[in-house]
Amino acid sequence: MSIDAYGIHLGPLYFRFYGIILMTGALAAAYLAQWMLNQKGKDRDLAWDALIWGLLFGVAGARVYHVLTPSVSSGVTTAYYLTHPLNIIDFSQGGLGIPGAVIGGVLGLWVFARRRKIDLSLLLDVAAPGLALAQAIGRWGNFVNQELYGPPTSLPWGIYIRPENRLSGFEDFTRFHPLFLYESLWNLVNAVFLFWLWRRHGDRLRQGDLFLVYLITYPVGRFLLEFIRLDFVPAFG
Template identity: 55%
Template sequence: MIRFLPDGIYLTFASGEPFRLLAWYGLILMSGAVAGAWLAAREVKRRGGDPDVVLDLMIYLLVGGVIGARLWHVFTPPPSSIEQGYTTAYYLTHWLDLINLRKGGLGIPGAVIGGAIALYFYTRKHKLSFAEWADISAPSLALGQAIGRWGNYVNQELYGAPTDLPWKLFIDPAHRVRGFENFEYFHPLFLYESLWNLANMFLLMWLSRRFADRLKPGDIILTYLVAYPIGRFLLDFLRLDAAQLGGLNANQTFMAVVALVAAAALVWRHRKPARVIPPS
């Protein structure tokens, strides 16, 4: 018998043992990747390129992104994972669990880093411009994140502090963070970040068209590296299960550094040259 449950589709055998055929979380992530690839192909076509390249590149980005996302989680596990025994030391001594995505989770910062590394090697191999393809990928990345965050909804994760706002999110007792077991409703952080990413996608697409004659290769991805980290930094103030590194919120610290560096790079790239006064 096939059953549809909140976390996936299960096949139940005569023995009564359920076997999960498909996890909604994985399906949602793949939907985000496909939507991102579709948007990237449209952008490549608009620029006069070959959209078929996107399908080839997508494999590289998915592999690099998943590896990076997993490693980010391994080295910055949130408190809830640590409570279950999934620490960095545990992963490094249990290699099978390190690659088992059901043991722990994934981290978006690592996915972006891993994807960027994969993009670098792909563009170098095929003699393409890394900056131009990073610009093409930026709106697609934002769209993929906007869709992918709904995977956190079905997993009942990525929620914030307790709230009574009209759009409050109910969390089952089994998924509540330690210390908040008696609260039922929380901020839907996954929704906030999804909307922020969707807004970023439209912003990046608008900028790439409105200021096409003034932008330099790499400006769009740098804008993404300013916009997304700002939103993530602010939203993490509401997060209950934030990874800690040296007593600091690991994600907030990383996002702050990335946003500042990217903003400085944008300003430096578009600085006006000093006016040279010819000798009299």
């Protein structure tokens, strides 16, 4: 066994820290959803059954979103993927988009709810705080990959970016704003807020309202942080 900056080599297998962190976030979300279902007197095992569908569709949606809107640092374009279709399913170099993951995950939960004949809005509500928590955890995968950083900075919390991971035009700078951290903190605050809202005012909310609140709060933070993102993501690049 050996460990490098990006993962763990275990014989012929290679486990990337990025994937491990994402799975940790998904499991944390499922545990929280399980607890919330139990508090509502529902079958808590629904959380784990739904997780499988949410992950499968979520990963597919995240990949499709990346293919349609690849970041500059990925070094590829949508046209490249269209001419090299097999690379669409090659995850070795990363390439996942959170908006696509959310859309795909919701679609997966819809399929699961239809099969189990349960209310989709129930699943979405118990998923909302956990989804924000999973995003807060998952953003640390960007730290491991040395991506999703902001402009150069001399502030004490600036992070060192290795030369090979610096964007073109910023090769002479060493420390950058930890944009991944800012978004992680925003998501953590969002998770706490959504959980508080559910605990304190859940009896006043209609089923599905909590997820709608998530669809407002998360994009607000993401929109504001995009203004300091160096790794521009073009639409249908």
